[in-house]
Amino acid sequence: MATLLQIDSSAAGAQSHSKALAEYFAEKWKNNRSGTKTLEVNLAADQPPHIDGNMIGAMYTKPDQRDEQQTQTLALSEQYLEQLRETDSIVISSPMYNFGIPSVLKAYLDHVTRVGETFVYGENGPEGLLKNKKAYLFISSGGNYTQPPLDQMNFVTPYLKTVLGFIGITDITVFETPNMGMGDEAVAKSIENTKAKIDEIFAA
Ligand SMILES: Cc1cc2nc3c(=O)[nH]c(=O)nc-3n(C[C@H](O)[C@H](O)[C@H](O)COP(=O)(O)O)c2cc1C
Structure with missing residues (x-):
């Protein structure tokens, strides 16, 4: 059975544009399968x-040598890893907060980027272990940091691509929705653009 994991990180709840677009995508994804x-x-x-x-301490103790407290400490991380492993497609929605990702998303990534579990150091350097998965990123920002020269200030897209690639997820499609702080007209246009890109994928 195809599995879709949707990870949302905006603090704006129902007002979140990135989450709404991730949901728009997820609905279409589900209807297609x-x-x-x-x-x-x-x-x-x-x-x-x-x-x-x-x-x-718990992460760097071998599984068979962990005590009860260390096992408990890693319970949430293990749950996240289980979800990732059983998933074919991962949708991540992220606002830009001060040029980077929300700290809750960074904390999540710290829980799932684990030596021996999602990456190993082999003869050819680091190797990601989460293979054959697709990721779809929905990134919204108040300004527009998608084009040079301001894209140098965008630490969301390159960071997410890097860290996901590091754990083996290299098939990544990015949907950036800029200008969310630029007034109603700009917001509507940017959302429309992203929706059109999503529609294009499902029409193909
Ligand atoms: C704490 C905070 C920091 C922000 N920092 C930036 C920023 O560095 N650059 C930017 O373009 N927009 C910034 N914004 C605007 C958000 O990226 C924008 O409102 C976006 O749509 C939020 O995503 P959401 O609608 O999914 O919550 C910030 C917003 C908040 C609340």
Whole structure:
């Protein structure tokens, strides 16, 4: 059965443009496949804890040597990993917050970027272990940081591509929706553009 994992990270809840566009995509994705299983993780509503010393200790202890507390410490991380492993397609919605991703999304990525679990260091350097998955990124920003020279200030798109690639997810489609702080007309136009790009994918 095809599985879609949708990960949302905006603090704006129902007002979030990135989440709404991810949902628009997910609906079309589901309608195109029968018997789809959908998993949803709302990082703003259910915030993962930041990495701390206990977590690092547990992550770097071999599974068969972890004590009960370390196993407990990694329970959420293990749950996230299980979801990722059973998923074919991953949708991530992310606003730009101060040129980067929301801290809840960074915390999530810290929980799933784990040596021996999602990447290993092999003879040829680091190798990602989450193979054969597609990722769709929905990134919204108040201004427009999609074109040179201002794209140099965009640490959302390159960071997400890098970290996902590092854990093996290299088939990534990016939908950037800029100008969300530029007035109603600009907002409507930008959302329309992204929706048209989504429609194009499903028409193909
Ligand atoms: C805390 C915060 C920081 C922001 N930082 C930026 C920024 O650095 N650059 C930018 O273009 N927009 C910035 N914005 C605007 C958001 O990226 C924009 O409103 C976006 O649509 C939010 O995504 P959402 O609608 O999914 O919540 C910021 C908004 C907030 C609340």
